[in-house]
Amino acid sequence: MSDNNKNKVLFKVLRSVLTVLFAAVVTAVVFFTIKIIG
């Protein structure tokens, strides 16, 4: 696999991880806020 392809794969993986992280943080924030104010 060339360096260019490796970078592309790495970038895709990083993007996916970041997306999951974003979703997890937002979920946690929304859930805990609802619990705290509720």
Add this chain to the structure above:
Amino acid sequence: MAELFDKIKTALPEILSSLTLLDGIIIAAFFVLFLSLFILLNKNNANKISVLFFIYVIIVSIICIASNTARAEYSLLITAFIICIVLLFATEIKRSVWNVKKPKTQNRDVANTVKSSAKTVTYNINEIIKALQTMSKNDVGAIIVLSNTKIPDNIISSGVKLNADISSALIESVFFPKTPLHDGALIIQNDKILSAGCFLPLSQETNLPKELGTRHRAGLGITETINVTAIIVSEETGIISIAQGGKITRYADSEMLRKILKEFYWQDLIGQR
């Protein structure tokens, strides 16, 4: 601010210790909802909206905790933003719902329907490239859609069904200026020229360079809607462009065309033989 932190600090252990199965289901549902939302935004190059939504949720949550806002009002503020995103990307959501099974079945469809040999595949690739290069040299405008998935019937029936073998002479004849079919798209499905003179949906992208005309917009439009590759020859400049997944690559030479044709269109077929 200190009060807010104290409030969160005292509330968090209580919430964590009293988590129930229902809470787990609610968390899972929230996670799926937000993950789908972020994936949708990510696929449509709207990462700025993702970041904006992230910041919005944090700020709204802090304000609501600090001011003891009612749960209903907080939910409304979050839901309003989600509805805005859904409305903004209504077309993309519809498209992803329609295409939900396509990537998995795509190769299987080709394997079931195409019985051509590797030799025929190579011949077809050569014929397509030959036609494209001749048209490019003579500044003849053309748009060819390569597909190994099912093309919507309204697109096929907007042109003239040919169901002919691939040949450079036929492709060049279809796009010869002043002939009835030259203005539409030629659709190649598997190893057949399925239809010619077809009307394609135009891309509504506003950031396209001015030198890209309606033909390029049509090429982009179809690749935004379904999983196909469009090859466009510019009538003004003879430049060959390749559109895939709503993105266009200009100045395609024969090597690039061969690579695209092999990778996207025929690779699985050759691999099976």
